[in-house]
Amino acid sequence: xxxxxxxxxxxxxxxxxxxxxxxxxxxxxxxxxxxxHAEYKNDYYSQAVHGPYQLYKIGDFSVEDGGTIRxxxxxxxxxxxxxxxxxxxxxxxxxYSGTTKFWEQNYLGKGRALxxxxxxxxxxxxxxxxxxxxxHNTPGAGGMAKFPHVRISDDVRAQHKMITExxxxxxxxxxxxxxxxxxxxxxxxxxxxxxxxxxxxxxxTARTTPQCAAFSxxxxxxxxxxxxxxxxxxxxxxxxxxxxxxxxxxxxVFGWSPEWLKQEKWRALGxxxxxxxxxxxxxxxxxxxxxxxxxNNAWKWQRADVGRLAGGDLAAALGRIKAKVFVMPISTDxxxxxxxxxxxxxxxxxxxxxxxxxLAGHLGLFGVDGKAYYxxxxxxxxxxxxxxx
Amino acid sequence: xxxxxxxxxxxxxxxxxxxxxxxxxxxxxxxxxxxxHAEYKNDYYSQAVHGPYQLYKIGDFSVEDGGTIRxxxxxxxxxxxxxxxxxxxxxxxxxYSGTTKFWEQNYLGKGRALxxxxxxxxxxxxxxxxxxxxxHNTPGAGGMAKFPHVRISDDVRAQHKMITExxxxxxxxxxxxxxxxxxxxxxxxxxxxxxxxxxxxxxxTARTTPQCAAFSxxxxxxxxxxxxxxxxxxxxxxxxxxxxxxxxxxxxVFGWSPEWLKQEKWRALGxxxxxxxxxxxxxxxxxxxxxxxxxNNAWKWQRADVGRLAGGDLAAALGRIKAKVFVMPISTDxxxxxxxxxxxxxxxxxxxxxxxxxLAGHLGLFGVDGKAYYxxxxxxxxxxxxxxx
Numbered sequence: 186x187x188x189x190x191x192x193x194x195x196x197x198x199x200x201x202x203x204x205x206x207x208x209x210x211x212x213x214x215x216x217x218x219x220x221x222h223a224e225y226k227n228d229y230y231s232q233a234v235h236g237p238y239q240l241y242k243i244g245d246f247s248v249e250d251g252g253t254i255r256x257x258x259x260x261x262x263x264x265x266x267x268x269x270x271x272x273x274x275x276x277x278x279x280x281y282s283g284t285t286k287f288w289e290q291n292y293l294g295k296g297r298a299l300x301x302x303x304x305x306x307x308x309x310x311x312x313x314x315x316x317x318x319x320x321h322n323t324p325g326a327g328g329m330a331k332f333p334h335v336r337i338s339d340d341v342r343a344q345h346k347m348i349t350e351x352x353x354x355x356x357x358x359x360x361x362x363x364x365x366x367x368x369x370x371x372x373x374x375x376x377x378x379x380x381x382x383x384x385x386x387x388x389x390t391a392r393t394t395p396q397c398a399a400f401s402x403x404x405x406x407x408x409x410x411x412x413x414x415x416x417x418x419x420x421x422x423x424x425x426x427x428x429x430x431x432x433x434x435x436x437x438v439f440g441w442s443p444e445w446l447k448q449e450k451w452r453a454l455g456x457x458x459x460x461x462x463x464x465x466x467x468x469x470x471x472x473x474x475x476x477x478x479x480x481n482n483a484w485k486w487q488r489a490d491v492g493r494l495a496g497g498d499l500a501a502a503l504g505r506i507k508a509k510v511f512v513m514p515i516s517t518d519x520x521x522x523x524x525x526x527x528x529x530x531x532x533x534x535x536x537x538x539x540x541x542x543x544l545a546g547h548l549g550l551f552g553v554d555g556k557a558y559y560x561x562x563x564x565x566x567x568x569x570x571x572x573x574x
Numbered sequence: 575x576x577x578x579x580x581x582x583x584x585x586x587x588x589x590x591x592x593x594x595x596x597x598x599x600x601x602x603x604x605x606x607x608x609x610x611h612a613e614y615k616n617d618y619y620s621q622a623v624h625g626p627y628q629l630y631k632i633g634d635f636s637v638e639d640g641g642t643i644r645x646x647x648x649x650x651x652x653x654x655x656x657x658x659x660x661x662x663x664x665x666x667x668x669x670y671s672g673t674t675k676f677w678e679q680n681y682l683g684k685g686r687a688l689x690x691x692x693x694x695x696x697x698x699x700x701x702x703x704x705x706x707x708x709x710h711n712t713p714g715a716g717g718m719a720k721f722p723h724v725r726i727s728d729d730v731r732a733q734h735k736m737i738t739e740x741x742x743x744x745x746x747x748x749x750x751x752x753x754x755x756x757x758x759x760x761x762x763x764x765x766x767x768x769x770x771x772x773x774x775x776x777x778x779t780a781r782t783t784p785q786c787a788a789f790s791x792x793x794x795x796x797x798x799x800x801x802x803x804x805x806x807x808x809x810x811x812x813x814x815x816x817x818x819x820x821x822x823x824x825x826x827v828f829g830w831s832p833e834w835l836k837q838e839k840w841r842a843l844g845x846x847x848x849x850x851x852x853x854x855x856x857x858x859x860x861x862x863x864x865x866x867x868x869x870n871n872a873w874k875w876q877r878a879d880v881g882r883l884a885g886g887d888l889a890a891a892l893g894r895i896k897a898k899v900f901v902m903p904i905s906t907d908x909x910x911x912x913x914x915x916x917x918x919x920x921x922x923x924x925x926x927x928x929x930x931x932x933l934a935g936h937l938g939l940f941g942v943d944g945k946a947y948y949x950x951x952x953x954x955x956x957x958x959x960x961x962x963x
Contacts, residue, residue: 446785
């Protein structure tokens, strides 16, 4: 399998840095599968960049806040084999702006916690992330800005339908994900308590906090502030580049910790100045993306609330969880602070708080600490997977 | 003296809340003094709202980054009397978007640390804050967007000129300020080590950190993103209201701590929802302001660096300080984190770290904790003022 640099392919820029960094930005070079839909073409969301992935047809899917996604398709990939007992499946959920590719490349591996030799690992792209049915790839009047608002709970219902129908799986050995992936993980554990045996929400909460939601809304406003966004009626994401760069600037401030920026840790990723890092890393990450897709995911993020399962009572909803849960915040995360994660952990019966130490802040999820980060993740996940339930 | 509600006068909205909150937003009703300049009229920057204040004429003033402010005037006010030895003067410096009014109303008082019965208290508005010479009140070609870039060091040089010329003061018993006022405090202590006997930078650093500067740049981009900003060529701040509201939204996310927002502490200020708080507190605070003035102050903030006094060597510059210094970060401040303040304190010879405990984050400076906050400030400042130097 030929490997090329993911970032380089997106941006035309070569990235230096250590092996773990290279790994972080390495994508397998594969292609040939057609994209889910056809209307507005954005080459970023393609098999060439994020594949290989398959599509599972859910069919028409009504979402909780009104509206129906026509011909909902979930983009997914699997690693390993489902055993006869069908009890070795692990589900991985994706974060805001992300796809399954990053986890495939960086969180999975032989001998690691998420080991395809031992587990049947299912990675499903959340609705609206650009690979599964999303505003930009949905044709007709129900696409782009008019794509229905989706909730975390809609995602989890669709994923549940897929996993139970397609493979007949009745239990998940583990559900895990970071950030919005953690929000899906929480929803899975509380919504399907008998099915989820273990759960590991990393750097994410069951209920989005007011500050976190307010941050997410500033991202929306950044995109909207670009006149070319035009209420979502643009012909190319490139037109909305100014808005996407504004979003990227906000992520720089809030995504990384003050100390990480102060110590200029971006130098280890191969950047020569904060401006260079902003332009060629942060901007480069966001400007290929579709603004309507991001708008859709941000709407979902702002409203994540497992408490809805119990009429708004978060304690009651988390109290229903039967899974063994490791709550894994990142020590310097300002978007999903340890205190918020710890508060939810205390409400969860069979749970432990496992803080991941990192200087990087929320975006430590991108593995910029390399081995030091992944070793902690693996250590906790191995212990969790070995725990009897 | 008739008292009216400052916020109410600005916004037409009555604010409820406890006495300390009322105090926070109370302005003395005075007027009659003309504003510094005349070109673009903004009633917010007036004697009626922020007075009484006087103007000191510095004359033409060349700034470090090039350009000359014509007829620089500093708006100031004093409380108490200068003694014969001229050794009881305290200087208070202002923060971003702020004027001296807030400190006059909330940080000073008989029997408190900053006691006008004991000290001659001088409050000087920083250049570009809307009362002193600023983009919006400077007539002609050198005003508005073309007003010179100003550095913290320019402010401190101008303040020094004023204080030494006008009163013949050769020593300051204390220099104190919050946020950008702290940045001026640091500059004073390092630039004029023989003159400054004590210094108390509250919630601010000697050198703006990369994250803090990046945040400040997102505020610039928020204003610029409004087409009506038009590169600073607007005829009224009201035209740029959308940009100013975007700025206010960013301050909500970064200014308050996640926990303060989660606990809905804004309810105690009389707001019924986060949207109500955003519109009628945060937006109401920023939309009367002048975008070019804010742009000017933000430029200054982004570049604060006492290290420039020693060729970029911060340790060397702070090592020059002779004042007794209490470094006073706010425990939950994410813009000027305790760690950053503590690092500078360690570089300062005769200094101590005095953390102010507050749930509010950086904007705890606005005294939303009431007595619990001001008592801590007073306790530390009294001890500092009583320390022999």
